Amino acid sequence: MNSGPSTENRHRVVIIGSGFGGLAAARALEKADVDVTLVARTGHHLFQPLLYQVATGILSVGEIAPSTRLVLRDQKNVTVALGEVDQIDVTARTVHATAGHVDFELEYDSLIVAAGANQSYFGNDHFEHWAPGMKSIDDALELRSRIMGCFEQAEVTDDEEERRRLLTFVVVGAGPTGVEMAGQIAELARRTLKHSFRRIDPARARVILVDAAPAVLPPFGNRLGNAARARLEEIGVEIQLNAMVTDVDYYGIEVKDPDGSRRRIDATCKIWSAGVQASPLGRMLAEQTGAEVDRAGRVLVNKDLSLPGRPEIFVIGDMINLDNLPGVSPVAIQGGKYVAKQIAREVATGRSPAARRPFKYFDKGSMATVSRYSAVAKIGPFQLQGFIAWVLWLLVHLAFLIGFRNRVITLLSWGLHMGDHRSHLNSTARWAYGRQALARAEQSAERETDRATADRDTDRAPAD
Numbered sequence: 001m002n003s004g005p006s007t008e009n010r011h012r013v014v015i016i017g018s019g020f021g022g023l024a025a026a027r028a029l030e031k032a033d034v035d036v037t038l039v040a041r042t043g044h045h046l047f048q049p050l051l052y053q054v055a056t057g058i059l060s061v062g063e064i065a066p067s068t069r070l071v072l073r074d075q076k077n078v079t080v081a082l083g084e085v086d087q088i089d090v091t092a093r094t095v096h097a098t099a100g101h102v103d104f105e106l107e108y109d110s111l112i113v114a115a116g117a118n119q120s121y122f123g124n125d126h127f128e129h130w131a132p133g134m135k136s137i138d139d140a141l142e143l144r145s146r147i148m149g150c151f152e153q154a155e156v157t158d159d160e161e162e163r164r165r166l167l168t169f170v171v172v173g174a175g176p177t178g179v180e181m182a183g184q185i186a187e188l189a190r191r192t193l194k195h196s197f198r199r200i201d202p203a204r205a206r207v208i209l210v211d212a213a214p215a216v217l218p219p220f221g222n223r224l225g226n227a228a229r230a231r232l233e234e235i236g237v238e239i240q241l242n243a244m245v246t247d248v249d250y251y252g253i254e255v256k257d258p259d260g261s262r263r264r265i266d267a268t269c270k271i272w273s274a275g276v277q278a279s280p281l282g283r284m285l286a287e288q289t290g291a292e293v294d295r296a297g298r299v300l301v302n303k304d305l306s307l308p309g310r311p312e313i314f315v316i317g318d319m320i321n322l323d324n325l326p327g328v329s330p331v332a333i334q335g336g337k338y339v340a341k342q343i344a345r346e347v348a349t350g351r352s353p354a355a356r357r358p359f360k361y362f363d364k365g366s367m368a369t370v371s372r373y374s375a376v377a378k379i380g381p382f383q384l385q386g387f388i389a390w391v392l393w394l395l396v397h398l399a400f401l402i403g404f405r406n407r408v409i410t411l412l413s414w415g416l417h418m419g420d421h422r423s424h425l426n427s428t429a430r431w432a433y434g435r436q437a438l439a440r441a442e443q444s445a446e447r448e449t450d451r452a453t454a455d456r457d458t459d460r461a462p463a464d
Contacts, residue, residue: 021114021317024336032344115279131270173274303358311353
């Protein structure tokens, strides 16, 4: 496969990833004398900061995940390819990818790697089966069905212990995603679903936010973190800090407290938002170029976001380790635009990569919603909380959404949400019950295996 609508001798740019960084780079190259191929494992551009609102029924998938092809269809120098990159050969300057059963290869003169990050379970990858993260549309849809499925099953069960477990929701990780998710589940239970059931009171649901850290929203500082915590507790969220998750299974989680004691929290629905791990493509590049990677798999890049000894390869967004930059969308967007500018300038003027100015990030601040009408925002020296921060959060996120139609529909959906209405709480029996049944069967099988092993070991033990 050729890497773009080939024009003889045109500079070929391959971009891996259709997230904030990859899309920003592609759009910034619109007027450059280059052919661009954007290859990604999904056919959409995901506005990840609003993914939790899909999981809790406020927004639909289409509002936060427009088709990448449609976004870029008027940009004639861009070709979009759906495929998962599994190999990069920096010597041959090729990228290998697969689309279903079809393999294809892309040649490049410049490579921009913006493959993002996945959920990190800190070496306990088996936790994912019981406590999914929230990094993709599939994750959000599954979580929405798990959440609603728990309420539906609690309505019909006569087992009080099972009902308590079904109505207990545990969110692991007190960063922005965890805070936003816990707040929305609490509002869903106490406001949206009020009077919707006959045998249960959804407001009795327990929403527990767990984190090994000693504070809520640590990057925001003590003042805003304490404000977020107070608001969460006001709407019924239980905050359990300094509590490290040591095990997760179908029936709940196990945590270790600071004194070393361990305890269980019985819960059917667990949601993980405690950490991220950069795309494995970062390590693949590091092995071939001699670049270093940190514990989270992020690549230590040069000041111009290129790899050591490889000025034609750029890494941007969540995959980089540079000057303690945070893994947030503005870093990816600014990085994408910066890299595109360097490529366009060097193609047009023949200027050496050695003349590149270092990438400088302009920090526009951080924001997180806690509940309706309440958010926290840190913008330079200014710290805002409550309603003003919430309005600012609305305006900023609307501005970053792709497309006028999506902005209008999102604004309408938020307006309905203010009136306790969520238009996207639908789920299917397959999602709500089928996956839980499979998980329960697997957990039972594991317990039987453990019990059989223990009995066998007991039988083999020598008698006193």
